[in-house]
Amino acid sequence: MRHRNLLLALLLFPLTALATEVKSPNGNVALNFKVEAGRPVYSVTYKGKDVIRPSHLGLELAKDKHASMGMDERDLMDDFSLDKEVTSTFDETWEPVWGETKYIRNHYNEYTATLSQHWLTAPPKSNNGVRRQPRQHRRTILIRFRVYDDGIGFRYEFPQQPELNYFLIKEERSEFALTGDHKAWWLPGDYDTQEYETRTSRLSEISNFWDEIIAEGKGHASRTPFSKTGVQTSLQMKTDDGLYINIHEAACADYATMHLNLEIGNKKGEPSYTFVSWLTPDATGLKGCMQTPCETPWRTVMVSDDARDMLSNNLILNLNEPCQIEDTSWIHPTKYCGVWWEMIVGKSSWNYTDEFPSIKLDAIDWNAVKPNGRHGANNEKVKRYIDFAAANGLQQVLVEGWNVGWEDWANKWKRDVFDFVTPYPDFDIKMLNDYAHSKGIKLLMHHETSSSTQNYERHLNDAFDLMKKYGYDAVKTGYVGDIIPRGDHHYSQSMNNHYLYVVKEAAKRHIMVNAHEATRPTGLCRTWPNMVGNESARGGENEAFYTNHPDHTCILPFTRLQGGPMDYTPGVLETDLSTWSDNPHQVGSTLVGQLALYVTMYSPLQMAADLPENYAKYMDAFQFIRDVACDWDDSKYLEAEPGDYITVARKAKGTDNWFVGGKCDENGHQTNLKLDFLDEGVRYACTIYADAKNAHWQGNAKAYTITKKTVKKGDVLKLREAPGGGFAISLIKR
């Protein structure tokens, strides 16, 4: 803050204290912005009610040792004057490559404030007695708001300019001042993982529950919680007077992922609940290296008095840039199965041998090692999965553990952990791909990076070449364990750049990417639709470790799914893992609840996660997984309450068929499903997969009924969802 000259600013640029109001197209949402005492302040209302109370915006900068950066050390926090205001309207309808609806309308009013800082520095020393003038400085940033009917987005923009070419971010200080002690569905803030169970509590209770949640997550391969009042986005909240508010971000590409830190009580000691942005640092603690022209991601606040709007909302996709891939014909939604769940459950292994306490890839003769006899990805088994996929309308087969290196991988600080091109001796890559192709199936590649990102980037070209050689068109990547190089985090600027680098390199080669343990999505799949999936939350796999609580899948669509689809891996119909393995866990839903997820958890990538032999026990129920689409022309959210229940009807892409899913928490749910969304005058063959009367996620999860009837528009179906259950309906045009 040296060199500040507030007086000068006051004299030259009178501070604007009058707020500007910008309303959304239908007027429900209003943004207010002003510069007060040199600081940018915004607030948001919904139908006249406060949503975000006056909140400051700004960034703290870090000083750099390099004079060549030409940085002034002052922050981008205060001493601002408002130079210019521009408002405009935008209304466009665009067609996603895949999605919940055929078209998406992007309609907003925009407001951009141009802000400047002015200061003087001491005059250069005079050596001839002439008095010199102080040097005048000026720096400009923009804050751009887009006001939608269901929320707002804003971002900081930094034009290229003589006094701001490069800068380092110490912390972004975007505030979100809330109106009260709202109910919140939150995850503890963490630089490395989102795989916690969501906690539901008042804001004021976050720090009370924090220790408990952190203790529960001790098994995570990589985690770095940072504050007892830190939470992740997307953060879903509900006010006592029934407003639903969600804070997240959009288009986070070459920037650190944002968390939120709660500050309770203001300086005067009055009660207040303000979240402040908290970015993910690099290994040195710094939070961003920027070069102008550039901008931050969008910070988003979605709001409605109807919870269903939280789910049908396209604000985050709309704030992302249009598709950057010219030819998208090779991108396709996919249903797949895979050699995977049996390893997760512990019945077979990723690794091929147990002979060595540790391995180095180039020192092993793989054909000479002693197999452990438990290796999952073997020729015989993969062929069985290919047969299963071909017989059941699935398109791809994921095979994990096909490549050498699984003997010792995550968290050994082992850089050269995988080479991504050498199969184990019992995985005949040519034969298996040929066999799959002969049945119309593709194998789905797997690249576990073990978070050794430099190693992955070094091998990326060869790894993709191998995929193209054998006909793979999609890869599931994994980032288990702490990041190598040491000190970096999963959600840092450099890692976010890495994930997108892989997506872009893959796009060049017409490869789709599904990244697990990567950063939480922020709608970048609009721009790069070959990014067909992500994990970035506690997925179905956790049923084998912790059991996912029944409310989990009634929360995820409000939180994790806001930024993009999740490869949740549903469809575990054998909910009692002990029936076929030594794993004692029970799935946290009924069997029918697992079917419902294919509709309630939107994703263009849907796995049939269970084993073929388990599906064989429930072939009538499995029929729904065979039938259900994974790309849609329309979606109607019929009922929703975060953590309680979600009911949604979707129209399968390019057809007149609908699929309806309902999922509820541990309390069960009753619904009168009005078939208003069907076409007039058409009759549909309706198959209803429902929990049996005595079904219960604990103890009687596999009790279900299947009912077939013919229905038409306007009919009403009375449906009862068991505790932890749901329903699934297919409606096929006759």
Place this chain on the structure above:
Amino acid sequence: MRHRNLLLALLLFPLTALATEVKSPNGNVALNFKVEAGRPVYSVTYKGKDVIRPSHLGLELAKDKHASMGMDERDLMDDFSLDKEVTSTFDETWEPVWGETKYIRNHYNEYTATLSQHWLTAPPKSNNGVRRQPRQHRRTILIRFRVYDDGIGFRYEFPQQPELNYFLIKEERSEFALTGDHKAWWLPGDYDTQEYETRTSRLSEISNFWDEIIAEGKGHASRTPFSKTGVQTSLQMKTDDGLYINIHEAACADYATMHLNLEIGNKKGEPSYTFVSWLTPDATGLKGCMQTPCETPWRTVMVSDDARDMLSNNLILNLNEPCQIEDTSWIHPTKYCGVWWEMIVGKSSWNYTDEFPSIKLDAIDWNAVKPNGRHGANNEKVKRYIDFAAANGLQQVLVEGWNVGWEDWANKWKRDVFDFVTPYPDFDIKMLNDYAHSKGIKLLMHHETSSSTQNYERHLNDAFDLMKKYGYDAVKTGYVGDIIPRGDHHYSQSMNNHYLYVVKEAAKRHIMVNAHEATRPTGLCRTWPNMVGNESARGGENEAFYTNHPDHTCILPFTRLQGGPMDYTPGVLETDLSTWSDNPHQVGSTLVGQLALYVTMYSPLQMAADLPENYAKYMDAFQFIRDVACDWDDSKYLEAEPGDYITVARKAKGTDNWFVGGKCDENGHQTNLKLDFLDEGVRYACTIYADAKNAHWQGNAKAYTITKKTVKKGDVLKLREAPGGGFAISLIKR
């Protein structure tokens, strides 16, 4: 140090306090080793005189948060018992791909000590009343010594074993206890640069001079000194009784570069001078991530009572692994010129435009920007350099600044700084390579990475493809500025891995590498002879910034060149830069001194650094640069004293011709050169390039004489080297 159970170790394994002595083949050097009070101790004598007094060996380990590493937190420092001792002899003569001599003899006696640590941990808790036994642990390391007639090398070896699979190095603690307050030629220890002027002082004076040297180095683009008693290797010393001692390392590949930190005085307050190893850390402060089986680099102590042995010594090359490249036919020594010195001096620019305060590569239409009119690497100029090379027996032309990105590069924390494939509009890459090839010349590629190593690795494949497409077979790389990712250092384990990664990738494509600002060499060029050069010290370019003091090139062969050749870029015959530029500096040698460097500073890569128009002024002197070889069948060091003078005669590869160079410091030097090394009965056409009588590096640097005569074996030439001067002689068989 928890869980230590010294008593147990004492009971099970009586400590060995008797030292083992191992002598070098001729008996001059003797190594003593023992385990004393659980700690490994070694000492070294030369002809019965102490060189290294009893010194401890060991490593401190860092604890890791990951239980999966299976680490015990105890250090590898003490509680050792000596399990086994093995001695052996080795004698082999090998032929380097290029070098100072046609054959190199590798003759040593080896001693290996196997050391183990044993400890107990508490028994598992009993739940049935039965007393359980404590758990016994055992860990083994080896220390291997090789004893040569001119020094020793030792390293730590870590076999794969159940209790030591992975470990993290907090610090290596290898001691070098010296016998007194020796004279030393030292550089301040620094994690990022070696480009300091060498200081000559007593060991006790290091900390006194440290501030001065650091202040002088303020202009370095990247530097991180770490201790006022820290120095770099190779460290040359001289004892008061005339022993020359040099400490360095060999074969530093996937390990952090070692510095030395001086500890003066022991715990009892007695005078002592002990250097302790001090490794380069990563961004988190950690100094190594290791997986067994593995070993450290060799730590080397060279010793002789004849300074010439310090230069003819091949100990460091011998301690490296044999050549790993099967077909080396494409590797060749090279004399080159280049579009380079004029940018260093400031007459022209690397960048093409001054239009923008900063640039982003993908946002610029290079054909539309306004040229600054000073761009060095333009078609016309490059063609002139090609013509010059073709006319003067040079093989290659380096062109720096040919590719886009030089508008803003180092120390902006700008990751995507260069793409290594896009030429500026005035550099026609196809035309220029075609033109060069038509004259039998190759262009020499330049890749300035700006230390953004991730960016370089991402582009490496495309960059090498471009080189092969246009016929380049060598690349000069550069690492100016702080390392990106932020927090890493030029000499860390990860960066050392990076440099070698580039060399290996280049070798696959038959590309030679000459890396500037990379880590100091440790003889890896034996294993990877496509690594034909490095900078890693203050090179000739510094004449344009600081002037290199005349003693500089009389020190470098004793220090920097121990690990491998230096691309020093000699041959600046126009020693007064102001004659053709605005640069006020004078070169720190006479014109003839510049000629001498082609012989005294061995390198398979020798630049004729000056501009063609400057050489045109001194074509008779330039004849020596045209004639001199850069690969040798034999080398005879005739006179040497660190910092004072060096005289060497070399026999050009595959010929009977000799070249002799003499270089001295600011005091001048007289030599009676006995031509004993010539073949009996042969007459040689001898051309002597000598300083004129009144020549002086300051004020009269360009005064020289050229004398031609016929000589034979046994003749004596009386030669006078001016202050800061030298001489150069060619002896061509008639």
